[in-house]
Amino acid sequence: MSTLRVLKIVLFYLLLAISSSLWCTLSFFVAPFLSFRARYRFVNQNWCRLAVWLAKVLLGIRYEISGQEHIPEQPCVILANHQSTWETMFLSAFFEPLSQVIKRELLFVPFFGWAMAMLRPIAIDRSNPKVALKQMAKQGHDYLSSGSWVLVFPEGTRMPVGQLGKFSRGGAALAVNANLPVLPIAHNAGQCWPKLGWNKFPGTIQVVIGPQMFAEGSGPRAVLELNERVFQWVEDTQRQLNAASGQKPTPEPAEAL
Template sequence: MILFRNILFVTVFYPVSAMMVLLSPAIALGGQRAVMRWATTWTRFHGLCTRWLLGIRVVVEGHRPATPALYPAKHQAMFETLELQRLLDAPAMVLKRELIDIPLWGWAARRYGAIVVDRNASARAMRGMMRDAQAALAEGRSILIFPEGTRVTPGETPPLKPGFAGLYRMLNLPVVPVATDSGDVWPRKGLKRPGVVTLRFGAVVPPGLPRAEAEAKVHAAINALECDPSR
């Protein structure tokens, strides 16, 4: 049954997604709001496919503010990159430059309001990231970042990359860490499994803390599900 679910998901989700990605540059001609609505339509479709084809349910724990915030999130699977786009009302998402460099799609992602992060972390790249983030904030949008820098397997807790500290210092926003355990049902390799994915919004980290303290709080919160004895 698990194999059948995976085959069905691949047969339905990926062809439709490919069509939507190919159409995204044309949608982007309609402006940023059009791209945001298009992206949300895609993520809703993803949610329907994961729920009814793969048997994956989502449980949301904790609360988030009604005003814009900086959301650093754990990254274990493609799942949360799409699910959080919908849950956070189309936030500006920090993406690595390699994705933005994809022809046509990258241009559409910039029209959406993606914030480009360069792994070289040069001063010029950091200034560009800050400009993108401030533009998103001026539009009343939250910002989503995966501060560990890459997708990790369950149990891995790498240190935060410098991009988070830069955004935290410059934007003066409340920070809402997001923990997830999506890797338990959506492994990097192998079949996706039915089950429950938890998205836990942690306690708000206020702006203005020393960098080490803010990073420690965020790192602990996004990894909270890694060592939760109740799970």
């Protein structure tokens, strides 16, 4: 790795940390007086746009979006594969307002977690799956009813490029119970922003928005069928993206198993 590239990566993280601290601190004094939509734009959307822009300017990480014609006017449940931090920032900037299903521990991260707590996240305790599912169903339904998108990464964790984890049914169940469609999204962000380490690679991330998917019926069987259909679409799209870029599946490092 060249010295210039190392310096750019260090500068990127430095600017990201400084902007996050300043932005979140300012938000404590401004956000409480704003409506939720205005608060979302001020606290989250603008900073995420800055982060994506910094990645483009300093690291050469660009993106292309296809399938925007599939986005419905009414907010619904978004199910996306998870490879890096990039797609979290990008999707938070692209859809607004948006509520995310996150690990509860993230709320305790200084600055970042404190600001996120003001954005109606669905912060679940993964050690208690039954309670987490009930919480996701209740809060998710409330947020969807109030006009917020709900973003779920059904794999539950970031996966290496070329691998797709098992999809949990929580997001599909939320869509079925709310009588709303799922908007599937596939991407290959991990090629530029790997799961592990600080290294970043210049390139163009492909973000593919799929057609809305509705449940056929109701109840557990409909949830299972919808979840499998979304998984299949994401898997097929991932395979096409990997083939187009010549990317081979990345084996999971031994220390991360």
